[in-house]
Amino acid sequence: MAAGGKARRRTDSTDTDTGIGRRVLRLRTERGLTQRELAEPAYTAAYISTVESGKARPSPAALRHLAARLTVSEEELATGRPAHLATELGLRITEARRPAGSGDAREAAARLRELAAECARFALPEQEASARTALGDCALDLGDLDLARENYESAERLLSDAPLPRRAAAVRGRAVTHLLAGELRYACYLLESAIEELGAQGLQDPEALVLLHSAVIAPYVDMGAYARAAQSAELALSLAPRVEDPALVARMHRGVARAMLAAGRTAEADASLAKAQELYGQLHIRTELAHCHWMRGYGRAQEGDLAAAERELRRAQDMLVAERAQLFAAQVGVELADVLRRRGRRGEAVAVLDRLLDGIGAERGAVHAGAAHRLLGLISEEEGETGAAEGHYRDALSLLAHTGAAGDLADICRLLGDLLRRLGRVEAALDIYRTGLGHRAAPGTTTLGPGVEGVPL
Missing domain, CATH: 1.10.260.40 (lambda repressor-like DNA-binding domains)
Known part of the structure; x- marks a missing residue:
């Protein structure tokens, strides 16, 4: 069973x-x-x-x-x-979660599995669901998307008769697993459905809404839905004063920063990231602190300060490696490789990309794997290796085809079409351009391309 x-x-x-x-x-x-x-x-x-x-x-x-x-x-x-067993187990689960963000996620997972089993033995579904959700978070940190999804789904089943606000954390976690697997549309569907359900039932629970709106920003940005990302950011900010959980407030500020970076508003993104970093520092949640450095590095690269961008990204990657969050560390590597390429250190960039492609791909990080092949294609073009460049661009298209990352797809189609046109393959170039026209977003949603101007926030 x-x-x-x-x-x-x-x-x-x-x-x-x-x-x-x-x-x-x-x-x-x-x-x-x-x-x-x-x-x-x-x-x-x-x-x-x-x-x-x-x-x-x-x-x-x-x-x-x-x-x-x-x-x-x-x-x-x-x-x-x-x-008082239920209360005691709840406190032990809260305590067991801490190493996942400030130490060894494997250690936390071992303790949480024992607690989940104890909750099951005493028929405490709400406490077991909390342990299962925490186990999903540990598996996410460790890059095991299948195990993470299994635990989040288990938590949702345990709470199937509970009000949606109690299930929100598990729904959010499951959506993140689909996002990281490159299933952006389905991630949006899960989060939007939960938000709509809260509205339909009149359950204006501020913590659940902030959690869900903060989570949906990332897939919106990756899909090029910047207006929706901005709207979710505004809603989350408006509800934040009614949220007591500091970790959730920090996550909200990180999500808002993502929307602001997509809008090219790096100063405001920095302000949100500073708030998030302060809270994560107080809570000693190192993985989330690393994500803040990651986003700050992205912002510095958008501004053209590549030296500062490299420092921030290397710090983020070192922190994630130390926390054994290999999947996230690989994704940071894509951003770092682009900074290295733009600084003229193409050999280092290729070495970074080759290493990280061993850890991500169609099932684990399809969007970032596609971004890695995009960068390898650019580097190959710069080295005059047009055949290799075409191969990388086509690999990127294949990886991104079913993700919904419209901006990246349009960007790859443009790059490949330009390459084919320069090689005299005009008909093939036209076909690729037509494909690119079907994707409605600007480039640069997950790689370090130009920011998007004029999005209200």
Whole structure:
């Protein structure tokens, strides 16, 4: 049976007549009581016998009597869960999550798996869903998208009857796995559907809305939907004063910075990143701090300050490698390689790109793998290797074909079309240009091309 499924094998911890009877028998034996001693003065030994055999279920009054005589809480006797267990497990799960952002995600995952199993044993679906969501976050940091998705889906199943705000973190996590796999449209679909559902149900939960709007900015930007990204950023900012979770506020500022960078507003993006970095620094969440340096490096490159961009990107990559977040480290490598190329260090750029393509591809980071081939194509052209350049551009098109990254697709079509035209293959160039015209966005959404002007924010 899949972990986290709605169906659960019945155990001593389930609320059944047999389970209660076994617990009464065990506790009575441990305390050295006879059935008569347990029963008196309100009940008979025969009644205790029927309870212990599972033939009768104690009434609320009888449950109170038995719990008092056995010196346990009514909850523990009825469910097998020690008093305050749910609260204690929730606190332990919160504590276990911390190493994922400030240490070893593998260590955190090991502890969280134990906690998820304990929650399952005591039939605590909400706490187990929290552990599963945290396990998904650990798997994301480690670049295991399949495992991350499995845990997020498990959390959603456990909370299938709960209000959407309780499921929002798992929905967001699952959308991120699809985004990182290059399935931008589906990531948008998941997040937009959740936002629409909140609106339809009148559930104006500020934390859930900030979480979902912050998450949808990245796929919007990668798809070239800059107006939508700006709108989500505005909504998230307007709700931020009603959010108490500092980690969520920091994530919101990082998402807003992404929208501002897409709009070419690097000063405002810097201000949002500074707020995010301050909060992540206080919380000691190093992976998210690395993402802030990544975005700051992107902004510096947009401004043409390539030396500063290289420093920021190398710092981000070093931090992610130290946290074993290899998938994110590889994605930063794409940005770093472009900076190196633009600084005239093509050999270093090629070495970076060749290494990172071993870790990303169609199933893991298709958008950034496509960006890597785009850069290799540019470098090949600059080296006069037109055949290699064409091969890289076509590899990029293949990787990006089903991602929805409209701006990047249009950019690759332009580059390939220009190359084919220079080689005298005019008809082939025209076909590629026509394909590019079908994609409605400017280039530079995930690689270090020019920013987009005039997007209101």
